[in-house]
Amino acid sequence: MNASPPEPTAVSPHDVRIFDTSLRDGEQSPGCSMTATQKLRFAHALAELGVDIVEAGFPASSSADMDATRAIARELRNTTVATLARCHAGDIEACAAALEQAQAPRIHVFVSTSPLHREHKLGLSREEVLERAVMGVQLARRHVDDVEFSAEDALRTERDFLAEVCAAAIAAGARTINIPDTVGYTTPGEIRELFEYLRANVRDAGRAVFSTHCHNDLGLAVANSLAAIEGGARQVECTINGIGERAGNCALEEVVMALNVRRAHFGVGTRIDTRRLVPTSRLLARITGMSVQRNKAIVGQNAFAHEAGIHQHGMLKHRGTYEIMRPEDVGWSRSQMVLGRHSGRAALQDRLAALGMAVDEAALNAVFARFKALAEKKREVFDADLEALVLGADANVARAYRLLRVQVGTGVGDGNLPTASVQLLDPDGTTLSEAAIGDGPVHALFEALGRATGIELQIDSYHVSSVTTGDDAQGQASLTARHDGVELTGSGTSTDILEASAHAWLDIANRLARTGHVRRPRQTASPTATAIA
Structure with missing residues (x-):
């Protein structure tokens, strides 16, 4: 057993580690569960973003979480992969098994420390909680060198006892000490002062990195995380889009950009590739189906x-x-x-x-x-x-290309493929008919429109939203596409979202048509049969 204090952790006072828990705490948010394949895909996206530590899951919670965590640990090579465990032997052994093939494994153990949790959740005394914390860290250190300890509900824990638990965890071998605001209760001034107190009063505090993990119940998660950094925290636990239990966690994109934009004020930075914040946010929204509010900072549609x-x-x-x-x-x-x-x-x-x-x-x-x-x-x-x-024309009808008819098949069922057929009027009044197959109904629709008009568009983004309410709500489709290297946007509205999508595509095509970027498509005697064949 290796229970001696670890060597001081190498971390620059000018760097803040980003610990992303979207795959663990974030996935616990109602409606945000992911399959093992989805979790692996998103873990790679987090690694590309430049996240320092990816908390991959809670292996003891289910076989699915164990399998997903194993896959992530096996494939992520340049990012620390962490797993969560209660200070229970079974949890810790499950983490060790999940991390067997990890290049840089971390076991993250936790126990509740507040009087409320000790009495009503655990039924343990101070001394028993302290013993459990030490046992958890020591057992985890038998398996990995990198151990993190969290004092759950730390912000409602007596200061003297919190300092005692943190010191014991460091002595047992913890390299990171996390101080979570588990229920989003604290304020910036309080948490800044607490971190200053702990760093000054915890024995051997310099041997560990102090971390903050803030929830957003009062809408203060980002503000509290930034205040913790001012108090000496050098790891921030956060999630993409701020997903997480109840009102969510500190939003990674917000805390990172606050440190980036106000670097002169905070005096610290991260290694996040900020240019990947929006793509990573969109990927998570697609995986979970939880859309980002329009006025969300940094990644919301209205942010700029x-x-x-x-x-x-x-x-x-x-x-x-x-x-x-x-x-x-x-x-x-x-x-x-x-x-x-x-x-x-x-x-x-x-x-x-x-x-x-x-x-x-x-x-x-x-x-x-x-x-x-x-x-x-x-x-x-x-x-x-x-x-x-x-x-000087009516904005609702003036189009170079006009959509006369659209028919789309989803391809549901064995052997069936998504198909679409369209009929248009071109600028000269000629009727054009085409059809195509695709990876999905919208892709097939866009392929058919491209065949009919002779315009090739490279679709960069596609979004559908409701612009009215009720059973007859109008859907708005928005497209961003490239043609000959030029980026163009288009929008279309209809009660039928596929028709709205066609209008959005034609919105771009009409602009190109008016500038002469159109080749007249060659029509066949039986265009539909030819296209699908």
Whole structure:
């Protein structure tokens, strides 16, 4: 048994380790459970993001969690893989088995320390909790060198006892001491002072990295984590999109960018590749089905979107007037000037110029008046609407390509493939018909549209959302695509989301058609049969 104190852990005072627990604490959030394959895929995404420690799971909880954790430990080579265990022999042995093939294994043991938990959850005295903590750390050290100890509900634990437990865990071999705000109860001032107290009063505190793990029950998880860093914490436990029990955990993307943008204030940084924050957030949303709210910091759809005329005018003069970071630095392609009822002339003129439709002052006045009238009826005015307004046509019907009919088959059942057939009117009024198969119904639809128009689009992102409520809700499909290296966006609306998707694709195609980027497709006598064959 190796129970001697570990050597001081090498960590720069200017670095903060990012410990991601999306796959463990985050997955415990209702509706966020993942399959073993999904967990492995997301673990690789976290490694690519630059996370220092990935908490892969709680192996003793189920055979599925054991299998997933084993796979992650086997495949992640340049990232520490941690597993969670109560200070019980069975839990710790399960962690050791799951981590057998890990390049850099960590066992994370915990026991509750607060009076409330000791009495009502564990039924243990102070002395018994202390003994259990020491036993858990010592047993874990028999299997791995890297052991983390957590005092569950630490923020509601007596300070003297918390310091005693932390010192005992360090003496038993823990290299990381985690101080969790398990129920999201504390405030920034309290947690900063607590970390300062522990680092000053825990025996051999310099032999361990102090860590913070904050929940968001009062909406303070990120603020409390940052305050803990100011108090000396050098590991932050967090999750992508802030998922987790109840109101969630500290959001990784928010705490990382706070440290990044305010580096001069905090004096510390991370090794996170911030350009991967948005792609990682989107991947998690796709895996769990839990969408990110539009106004979510950093990764929300509105995080770099501007609609108010005053803001748009300032942005057009200098982006620093209303943005404290670059959207490209977190994974967005650019800022968005959303045109709606609050937008002004400057934003309208800028968007028209970007669309190649520069107008003189008199024409701009007329277009702006029509734009304002339309904006009162729609939540957002899209590029196709603006093109129609400049042409003086009805924004709802003016299209270069017009969709006449769409039929899509999902391919459900053995041997069936997703198929789509479309019928369009081209700019000359000629009827075009095509069909295709795809990996899914939307992919098949886009393939058929590409065959019909002769336009090849590389789809970068596709999103569907509801813009109204009720059984007859309007669905809005949004696309980002590339054509000859140029990024284009399109939107479409319909009560049928597949029709909305077709309109979004054609929104981009129409812009290309007006600029001459179209080859006339070759029609066959039986286009549907030919395409599917």
